[in-house]
Amino acid sequence: MSVTLKSKGCLYDSGNLPAACKPDYAPQRNAKPAVGFVLCRDRNGNATAVYGQDAWDFNPYRLSAKKINKIFFGNVFDEEGAEQRALIEEAKYLFYCLIYFGDGGRIGRLNVSTLGHYWFSLRKAMKFCYAQKKKPLVGVLSLEQLFTVRAFLDAFIREGNFDKGAFSGMLGQLLRAGKDRLGYTVLNPSSFNLKRPGSNQHPVIPTRIYLSLINVTGDLLGQLYQGIGTYESFIAAFADEHYALNLHTQKCLGLGGKRNYRPDMPQALMEHGLSEVFTNEFACPFKRDLQTVLLKMQYLAKTIIHLYTGMRDQEVMRMTYNCLSQETVRPTVKDEHGVVRDQPQSVSVLTVYVFSTTTKFTGYKKEAAWLAPGEVVQAIEICQAICRGLAKLYKVELDDECPLFLNPSILGYYRKNTEVIVTGFRSKRLQLNALQALTIQSEDLVELAQSDPCRDFYSDHKFVI
Template identity: 25%
Template sequence: MKIFAEAKIDLPANSFAPDVFDLKSTGLPSSNFVVSRLRDGTVVSTYGDLVWDFSIYHPEKKLDPLNFKYWKYGEVTRQREQLVGEMKHVLFLIIWMRNKTPLSNGTLRNYLSVVNALAKYAEDESLTIKAIIGCPDLILCFIRKNPSGWLIETLSSLLRLLVLVNTGESQLNVSVVGEETLKLLYKNNRQYRDTLKQHAPIPTRIYSSIIRGLLAYLESWEKVADEHLDLVLECYHLRERDGNRLNYSSNIKATASNAFVNFITRKSDIFTIKTITAALTEVQRVSKLIIQVFTGMRDEEAQSLGFNCLEKITSNGQRHYVIKGRTTKLNYGKIQRTKWVSNFEGARAVEAAQKVAEAIYISQGITSIKIIELSNNAPLFISSSYFGFTGKPVATKYDQFGIACLYLKDLGKLLDTVPTIEAEDLYELEQLDPHRAWLSEEKFQLGAQWSLTTHQLRRSLALYAHRSGLVSLPSLRKQLQHITSEMTSYYAKGSPFAKDFFNNDKKHFGHEWQDSQFESASLSYIFNVLLSKDALYGGHAHWVEHRLKDKDGELLVDRKETMDRFKKGEISYKETIVGGCTKVGACNQIAVNWLQIDCLKDNCRHLVVNLPKLERVIKAQEKMISSLDITSVEYRTEISHLDVLNATKNKILDIQGEGS
């Protein structure tokens, strides 16, 4: 029979465990019970501390405090002491008294967030945490006051953990609500999960505008980056030297360039060392978003990137960009390494963040060489609080560094530039999902500002970064052109690189990109073939007209049936220069002749020719031929191709004439 309980947490290799708990004890641990310690046995935190520092147990040795200070203002009162005691009791039970697999640091932080919310509510209502989680009526009142789907889901998980804890001692046990209430919470969780699956892709006009705004911000900062960083470091060293802020604050604006002043005051008219330092955090926030735009990373994946995350590869004269990181799920303290393909813009964003980070590390006496030595202990998005200009300076402990809080909601004026919803955006959403009542949802109203979330960036990239022809907006096609090519090369099924990138990570963005491939292709097929108002020609276009439509031109197949055929691999659709191709698998004609001359000659059964596209190709071909030597073989070849293109155009016009 066990007489001691060990902490059930992820313990990285060579780390030293907290104290074990004596199960013969009838009460909670004493205030000097060690909850974290260094490898040499040095005590880091004890049970009585207001903050349990678990940084030493973080798999990448990053700052990781479990903070029980749930209030923002005021002193510690007797009520707050009691609530903190309850919070620690709950955390103690799930860390030491469970018999299941260890919990990761991230999971513990999530549970503590819920316990923090319970403590705030308990203080406001003059209750205790134990009273709330043990009473169905009180727990439902708490949920009505805190309706966040994530919070309720995490609360449900926490309560089920506490149900499984049986200490055998009444003083240690915590009573929780019964199965009926837990089932009610579970039902709510299912609804929450369903809503997560309904993340709307961003309409192409708005999506392109968001990307353009982020890149414009980055470009404007790059022009003043050196001045920005030099000024902050100069002020930091002056303050460190004599602590007299007046030495640099009185003439700080007078010595700055107009471009730099304009960059800082674009958010507010205030130009001080505080706003200048805050702008560094904004640069980090924008850089993180651009990285997400061009990789599909989740928030936590981007936030946890290391300083040396960017890898540049040159192959066959082409430059490729890979960003290395870790997944959000940790495996018993072992890090699951992963990587994402990106493009030049994603690499630019990483390099901008590196410049900011390097300045912060320099302020802490850490050189570029030392940053490399720190490896994963050097986060890319290190907090600018280390400068100490926007609050109390953060102290560095054990070569571990805090990460900046880069919440989307804090983007300020830049977030205000996100476009408002126009009629064309709603039409696009209705075409993407005609069964969803978009106008019945408050956030999709005409004239309302688009409500941006980072998950939408992931969803939109997965849907639009394909060569399906779904994206017709020229600006967005140009913005996504390179990343689409890279993802097709690295993530496509059958790619020799895919396994190396996915590394058994079932939640890697590449899987979502693969899963969206059939959706993107089927939607493009529906819009550009089945519902197209343009004149179409070709073997497949003829088949659609005579097999899938009635005599009045109405479709005889529904949307779901079409999408199911794509999902099963019975049909495919790829955009081509003159229209599209429905051949499943690779088409050898496109590889040897980009104008699809043989397909046009033979009227291939997979061919779809779009008249406006064909006319644009003819104009481009005529312009190209005009620059050739009329006596050359190339001229004769291209003229013959032009003849085929014009012959196809004439056939389409003849068919149109017959039908009119």
């Protein structure tokens, strides 16, 4: 289904959204929407963003596997009064105009993540307008004053600590929305210093380092694959909140004598035949380490999928539990007497919802397939085994909606309100030492320089030998 916001008067691609998901149509020209106007609905038809409410949630339309932040208009100011409320209502209408009447992207749509960047800029603008109250000769500004008076906008840009590129994009969208809808003409962002700093394309990975990555991850994959048959039962055992706690902690909790004691982590690993698996890079001496170790295991699997398929980050993160299928590339060959001459040939194919080159410019998720060699199949099977164990803790079904990279945060100390979400791999604790140990050598730098002659890799501190 379509998951981007479409300008030109409607919020969605009507050909790809089920009827229950469709929001309301926008009023024409400068008519403000009613309080109950719906900007976004989930797949069940429940409104998640209503114009008259101060919390708007556009997660049903996101392309990313990761959840985006909700927009909380009521949290901009520490206290609420008439002046703050006036800014909030003004911001709501501007944001509404951005969604319905802006002209964003290559295909005229604004992605919800882009709206998130615009909201951050608009929030900064609201706070700036209210902060002028401390200046008696100025007083509280409206957003209209900020966006139409050059002196005010100059001051905001000088003082503001925000993404200037995103702010420029937002002003451009409001400028295209037009005076008929806004009631005023926004200053042209091109007349201000709002350029993004220059950035380089991500460099190629030198051949030697790429092959080293394959070798190192292959060894680690072999270590983890030994436990493929017991990950599920091992993780499911943690439904008992006292399972794998050290004996001293269990004594302090007063569990009722030795007969009621649970095995500690080393004993639990031994009972499940995982002592040789959870070693070195994946050592797990205590229960508190298990969540991080499982994240490392998922991170290794994700790295292998990238190495062998070339999938993008979110293409991998959108994979579901049932992502492997067998495709027959050659059927059984029989002669005229019905005798089988050639057996059917099959390959493993990884099928996921992706955001690829063909779908990137259409703005919706489209199913695609990648050839999955043996290493990728093993990596996915490890993730599936982990997912089965975690699914029992989350009490969710292993269907086409269940993410393959289910977040192991359910194993943390604050598990009661844990939401079913995909794993995030931002923590530096997840970086595998074996991968970090790979270094750049002179031959790698030569290859980098040849890959992009216009770029000076030799002077960049990130590529020091």
